Amino acid sequence: MPGVNSFRSTPSRTARGAVAGLLAAFAALAVAELAAGLVRPASGPVTVVGGAVVDGTPAAVKDFAIRAFGEDDKTVLRLGILLALGGFAVVLGILSLRYRRAGAAGGVLFGLVGAVAALSRPDSGGAADALPSLAGALVGAAVLFVLAGRAAPAGCPPGDGAAGGGWSRRGFLAAAAVSAAAATAAGAAGRSLAGRRGRGAVASRDALVLPAPASPAPPVPAAAQLKVPGISPFTTAGRDFYRVDTALAVPMVDAGTWRLGIRGEGVTRPRDYTLAQLLARPLIERDITLTCVSNEVGGPYVGTARWLGVPLSALLAECGVRPPSRGGPADQLVARSVDGMTLGSPVEDVMDGRDAMLAVGMNGEPLPFDHGFPVRMLVPGLYGYVSACKWITGLELTTFDGYDPYWVTRKWARRAPVKTQARIDTPKPFARPASGTVMIAGVAWAQHRGITRVEVSVDDGPWRDADLAARGPVDAWRQWSYRWQAAPGGHTITVRATDGTGAVQTERRARTVPDGASGRHSVFVTVR
Ligand SMILES: Nc1nc2c(c(=O)[nH]1)N[C@H]1C(S)=C(S)[C@@H](COP(=O)(O)O)O[C@H]1N2
Ligand SMILES: [Mo]
Numbered sequence: 001m002p003g004v005n006s007f008r009s010t011p012s013r014t015a016r017g018a019v020a021g022l023l024a025a026f027a028a029l030a031v032a033e034l035a036a037g038l039v040r041p042a043s044g045p046v047t048v049v050g051g052a053v054v055d056g057t058p059a060a061v062k063d064f065a066i067r068a069f070g071e072d073d074k075t076v077l078r079l080g081i082l083l084a085l086g087g088f089a090v091v092l093g094i095l096s097l098r099y100r101r102a103g104a105a106g107g108v109l110f111g112l113v114g115a116v117a118a119l120s121r122p123d124s125g126g127a128a129d130a131l132p133s134l135a136g137a138l139v140g141a142a143v144l145f146v147l148a149g150r151a152a153p154a155g156c157p158p159g160d161g162a163a164g165g166g167w168s169r170r171g172f173l174a175a176a177a178v179s180a181a182a183a184t185a186a187g188a189a190g191r192s193l194a195g196r197r198g199r200g201a202v203a204s205r206d207a208l209v210l211p212a213p214a215s216p217a218p219p220v221p222a223a224a225q226l227k228v229p230g231i232s233p234f235t236t237a238g239r240d241f242y243r244v245d246t247a248l249a250v251p252m253v254d255a256g257t258w259r260l261g262i263r264g265e266g267v268t269r270p271r272d273y274t275l276a277q278l279l280a281r282p283l284i285e286r287d288i289t290l291t292c293v294s295n296e297v298g299g300p301y302v303g304t305a306r307w308l309g310v311p312l313s314a315l316l317a318e319c320g321v322r323p324p325s326r327g328g329p330a331d332q333l334v335a336r337s338v339d340g341m342t343l344g345s346p347v348e349d350v351m352d353g354r355d356a357m358l359a360v361g362m363n364g365e366p367l368p369f370d371h372g373f374p375v376r377m378l379v380p381g382l383y384g385y386v387s388a389c390k391w392i393t394g395l396e397l398t399t400f401d402g403y404d405p406y407w408v409t410r411k412w413a414r415r416a417p418v419k420t421q422a423r424i425d426t427p428k429p430f431a432r433p434a435s436g437t438v439m440i441a442g443v444a445w446a447q448h449r450g451i452t453r454v455e456v457s458v459d460d461g462p463w464r465d466a467d468l469a470a471r472g473p474v475d476a477w478r479q480w481s482y483r484w485q486a487a488p489g490g491h492t493i494t495v496r497a498t499d500g501t502g503a504v505q506t507e508r509r510a511r512t513v514p515d516g517a518s519g520r521h522s523v524f525v526t527v528r
Contacts, residue, residue: 013152014094017090017093017148017151018090018094019147019151020093020143020144021091022089022090023143023147023180024089024107024140024143024144024147024179026179026183027136027140027179027183028110028139028140028143029046029187030182031132031139031140031183032044032045032114032136032190033132033187033190034186034193035135035190037189037190038190039129039132041193041194041197042123042248042251043118043131044132044190044249045118045136046078046248047248048118048133049081049113049117050074050081052117052120053077053081054077054248055246059513062410063512065077066301067294077248078248085110092106092107096144096145098152100148100149101145103144103145104141104144104145107137107141108137108138108141110137111133111134111137111138111140111141113133114132114133114134115134117133118130122340123339143183146179147172147179150168150171151172198252200252201252201255204374205255210365211279211280211283213283213284213308215282215284216285217473220472221472224478224479226469226479226480228426228441229439230425230426230428230441231426231442231443231481232423234304234469234479235287235306238365240303242300242303243370244292244301246406247391251391253338253373255373255374258274258275259273260272260358260375260392260394261395262315262316262321263394263395264397264398265330265398266328266329266330266397267320267321267397268319270319271319275360278310278360278375279360281310281314283309284308284311285307286307286475287304287472288304288378288476289380289445289476289477290303290304290384290388291383291421293386293412293515295421295517297517297519297521298424298521298522299423302421302445302477304476305362306362307362307378308359310358310360311355312356312357313353321347322351323347324348329399330398330399331347332346332347332398332399332402333345333347333350333396333397333398334397334398334405335377335389336393336396337389339391341390341391342405342406343386343388343406343407344398344400344403344405344408345379345382345387346400346415349381350379354380354381354475355475357377357378358375358377359376359377359378360375372392376388376389376391377392380475381448381475382416382418383416383418383515385412386416412513412514412515413514415515417448418446418516419446419515419516420497421518422442422451422480422496422505422520422521423442423443424440424441424493424522426439426440426441426442427440428523430526431523432525432526432527433525433527434527434528435487436485437483437486438483438484438525438527439482439483439484440456440466440481440482440493441481442480442495442521443478443480444477444478446499447476448474449503450471450474450499450500451477451478451497451499451500452468453465453468453497453498454468454480454496454497455496455497457493457496458491458492458493460492463496464482466481466482466495467482467483468480480495486527487527491526492522492523493525494521495521506519507519
């Protein structure tokens with residue numbers, strides 16, 4: 001019979017349970033990190049669960065996340081997972097004071113969730129990927145079992161409860177300290193292991209010497225770069241270049257062991273290329289603007305770089321590929337990345353003479369890891385999600401009827417040429433410029449069609465021609481500016497572009513899903 005010391009939940013007792021739960025979760029994550037360092041860094045539980053969340057998130061929510069958190073979306077997701085895990089750990093810890101075995105079993109259950117997520121990742125390295133989650137869960141469960149035993153007061157009711165364990169402040173604190181210290185050490189060891197793995201990739205990038213292009217970028221006239229403060233520079237620096245991908249852990253690919261396979265329908269000579277083989281081919285260098293389909297009207301997910309790469313059309317032709325217009329059986333080119341991402345482009349576009357390429361260089365350097373080292377694909381005129389595969393490792397010729405790549409299974413359009421857009425870079429929304437001459441300026445893009453005109457309207461007044469910067473490459477954006485005589489008061493500035501086909505940018509507003517935002521960018525300012 002329980003005596004005077006029958007089960008009581010006191011604040012300090014609850015706190016001990018919570019601490020036990022959190023320490024167990026910490027130990028689990030640390031051990032998992034260590035195991036992931038040994039197995040494969042991307043198989044860690046937070047990464048795989050995060051990846052599963054990313055893949056399972058509906059397009060609209062993902063789009064919202066990109067909009068709300070921008071490039072911090074991955075940090076926010078990681079934090080969210082850790083917070084959720086922490087919350088469950090606290091609950092499990094408190095529960096385990098009374099139901100010690102059930103608490104430990106709950107911990108193992110979490111490990112199973114991680115293991116399932118790991119095995120279902122498209123880049124899963126096989127059964128071994130489940131190890132980090134399982135090892136972490138087992139250790140976490142053991143830590144919880146021990147700590148819960150020491151956290152529960154002596155004389156608790158027997159049974160599934162804290163039988164055998166007894167509350168001793170010193171015993172609990174000692175066990176807690178030991179587990180925290182061991183977990184910290186395991187976590188640090190895991191990180192250093194993961195870092196060491198990445199080191200081969202870093203070294204291979206450091207050692208890479210980019211060949212000179214056989215076809216250098218046509219010179220961009222100095223007058224293509226306007227000297228208006230606040231305007232986006234013609235060339236976007238690598239560190240300022242937007243990044244959009246689903247990779248929670250940036251793939252660290254060793255250029256020395258990297259291969260690109262080309263196979264599929266109509267590929268009469270399937271081949272695997274090493275990086276050295278690609279670099280030995282005649283390379284082209286081009287200024288190309290890349291845009292994300294998730295870019296809102298006026299949004300930041302667009303940038304221009306000087307890319308160095310292998311012409312893709314010739315490479316495909318070498319493998320026997322013919323575009324549909326010349327009788328080829330495949331109309332979709334599916335690119336696959338080392339992390340299992342798939343992106344599909346029209347074969348016709350890739351082979352129609354535009355500068356579609358497998359890029360190896362960005363602004364004079366090997367690709368940054370964030371932007372796809374060692375090789376990524378680019379097709380001027382198409383949104384990134386249907387063309388710009390980073391960390392590419394395979395090209396498969398197939399049909400649009402036969403295969404839906406990653407984003408298409410998530411409600412994005414199969415085909416997505418970039419929509420003509422103009423953006424006001426300056427003045428910024430809600431700026432308060434002084435009255436008089438105000439420079440309005442920005443960029444406009446319609447990759448592969450080019451920009452022939454940009455017009456500005458103030459307060460829905462008549463459209464007035466903006467000054468276009470000198471004509472640069474047809475695949476890059478074009479700067480524009482407009483000298484505005486501003487009178488005091490609130491004003492709405494709107495801009496629209498006309499592309500090389502003569503089409504004026506539509507005023508019809510469309511959301512980013514399914515094939516890119518449309519409408520015109522407006523900025524409200526208050527002139528002083
Ligand atoms: N492997 C891989 N490649 C990818 C993606 C991705 O998630 N994974 N995202 C695509 C999208 S949606 C865009 S807009 C571009 C962005 O390229 P950037 O990050 O270099 O700007 O990469 C594309 N290539
Ligand atoms: Mo994108």
